[in-house]
Amino acid sequence: MEKNHVFHQIPDYLDGNLNKSAVAEFEKHLEQCADCQKELEEMKTFFNVFEEEVPTPSDRLKAKFESTLEQQKLNQGKVVQLESKPSSNWTGNILKIAASIALLVAAFQMGSLFQQRKVNEDIAQLQDETNQMKQTTMLSLMENQSASKRIQGVNYIEEFEQPDEAIIQALANRLLYDENDNVRMTAFEALVNFTSSEIVKTTFIEALEQEQNPSIQVAIIQALVQIQEKKAAEPMKKLLEKEDTQPFIKDQIKAVLPSLT
Structure with a gap:
């Protein structure tokens, strides 16, 4: 069973x-x-x-660049040819050498810049693909028939520093519509870290109007008071008027309602 x-x-x-x-x-x-x-x-x-960790670039890129650099050095060597001329022309030869060195340094710096840019682009693409995979898995878990897996999916919010609107909305749906009390509480605990979002504020107010679990009701009330959400005053007043509202919930509302009106 x-x-x-x-x-x-x-x-x-x-x-x-x-x-x-x-x-x-x-x-x-x-x-x-x-x-x-x-x-x-x-x-x-x-x-x-x-x-799984994001793989780092191998030494192959560095080896390829160093090979290109060596070829560049050889080419520069072919361009600068020091001929036996009277000692009076030594200044011109020095200038040629200096120009060749300057070209070599510039080529090295440009090569390093382009190579680093390519590496950064590859890493960014890899990170994006990894985040997409995590998001797909997270959303899939939150729709699973097993309550424990839905909780697991909600907890994967920790994998995202800045979750997008799709993730926030999926968490909101768990808080509003999930039949399991533990899943709804876990979803609330995840959303409370993003109360600057209008989606989260609206969800908390809507959840307060329909939530039946006293523990979740108290948690939502405290969160709305902490962010001073004035729109929460009306649903709190309705809870005061309802006969089936737990007495300690009414006491909690009476204590905090003045701060929102």
Whole structure:
């Protein structure tokens, strides 16, 4: 049966956060449960995707540039030919040598500049492709039928320094429409780090109007008060008027409502 599975412990098991007795209990259950074994293997696969490092450029590029530089030196050597002339023309020869050295230095600097630019472009493209892969995996996980996988997907927000609107909206949908309390709370905890977004502010207000879990209600109220979102005053007043609103929720609203009006 679903309730006998240990899906919810898999992330902590993989992260090494379980104590010895919990690990022994978990592994004992794993030996007898094919569903949990399958779930564990799938999560390991997803973890491995995000542990891959962005490869750094090899020494091949450097070797190719040095080869080009050597050829450039040979070409410059062919251009500058010092002929045996009277000693009175030594100044002209020195100027030729100086000009050749200047050309060589300029060629080296330009080659370095173009090579570095190419390397930077390659790295940027690789990082972009990696982020696209992470985003696709994250969005896919958040639509999974398993609540533990949806939580795992929400937690992948940590992989993005600046998540785009698609990710923020996907998290908002988890907070507003997910049937699992733990998923909604995890989505709220992820979104609270991006309260400067208008999508997040609007989502918090909408969630406050429909959320039934008291713990999530309190968390949303505190977040809206912290950012001084004036539009939250009306839904808070409605909660005060509802008979099924928990007394401690009403007390919380009464304490903070003056700061929003």
